[in-house]
Amino acid sequence: RNLNYWERMGIPGPKPYPIIGNMGDIFIGKRGAEEIYADIYRKYEGYPFVGVYKAGIPVLLVRDPDLIKNIVQKDFNIFHENDIFVDKQIDPIFGRNPFAVKGAEWKNIRSQMTSCFTSGKMKGLFPVLEKNVERMMSYLDNQMKTSTCFEAKEIFVRLMLDNVAACALGIQGKCFDEPYSEVRKMADHFFFSKGITSLKFIIIFNLPPLSKFLRLKVVSRDVEDKLLDIVKTTLQYRKENNIVINDILDSIAQISATQNVTELDITSHIATFFTNAFETSSLTMSFLIYELAQNPKIQEKLRQEINESYEKNNKSFSYESIQDMEYLDACFRENLRKHATVPLMPKICTETYKYVPTNPDFKPIELTLEPGTSIIIPSTAIHHDPKYYENPDDFVPERFLGKENINKFTYLAFGGGPRMCIGTRFALSQIKIGVAHLIKNYEFTVNPKAKIPVKYDPFYFLLTASGGLWVDVRKINQ
């Protein structure tokens, strides 16, 4: 395949350059992949798809929501693989992550992990998550004696790591007690948004063939050993002392009683909470608090709902009362609409596939995809298309109050179809509990250090704000 592949296939697209294709700006740090794709998306209004090149690799950028529906749901049997390469021999932990595995192995791992996320399980974890929010608020109160200005993500990374440590590993993360706790150290080995490690992630998530060639791995040997050790020791301790905690580690351990699941499998399921859960959730929560800081009327409206719910529920929150808050849910969804933390979904076509758009909004161009073709679903670009969301740069939770108007294939914050994010419930639960307590007890305003509008970090594969999300915090006297 070469740089006139899409032209030969009759698919329009921007002119590519040798070696870099259409992605040159990533390598010079000017724009991230999601911004490059969003720009191309905007320029090709009326086209159902666009042919682009990730370096020298042809990739189909999908614009038509009907085709997105076919890819993630209707024709899932043809598009069941994510476009990422991880060798299990080189990276035994991430190589077992549901996002990375394919075929029958994916089905098996996905079904093993599904039992961790039932609503009963989430309800059981509510007190654990609430306890960690209390720790966070004590930390804030203490810090506020010297400064009222905080970088939101730094606080929420600590919260989400304490949550992962408590729910998935059965240990105290101590992220609010120590400046650099063991759990924090371990997490930093998964995600580094600076230097050579960030280049590694750009390659793994954008250039699978190069990742294969360089034998790159997500989880370092150190972390692999540490996680295996914690899981082994905790499971042994619980077994010897007959302890049943009903947390995620217990759910996964129970699977091993009925299925052929090794200690390495259990550890990799636990590692999924580090690779997929804490960073996505802390980024999402920091964007949400930041949006509320920028929009005081919305913040106040949300506070009213939270206070009413708190009073109605005997001066407390419960799993159900948090789920029942409609405006909180609308704020949560609108935040992920505006800042889709996972901004792109890379898929692979595994068989020859033909498609002609029937939606009159798009030109009826015939598409034939060959097996092995890479596909990008540009969630950020779709979430900012004024055809689907009027004034897309504004933060308007109300658009999610009458949800029936929203086509679910134009709202892709958690993906869709059988590969949709497995941790949606856990993410919703931990973020909403945190936000409910924070908005009840504190008022947030934007600190002048913050950049408005947010500029995203071009070197990171998740949506992250360059320079941080700075807010001022004031305690509300009850």
Ligand code: HEM
């Ligand atoms: C706000 C936080 C989160 C966001 C925005 C998010 C978003 C996403 C998205 C967009 C996908 C791809 C879905 C697709 O291909 O259709 C995904 C997959 C996944 N997410 Fe999340 N996620 C979040 C939190 C979590 C949490 C808390 C977990 C818990 C472990 C998790 C575990 C996973 C896994 C395992 C997959 C791969 C699923 C598969 O391919 O079968 N995520 N997530």
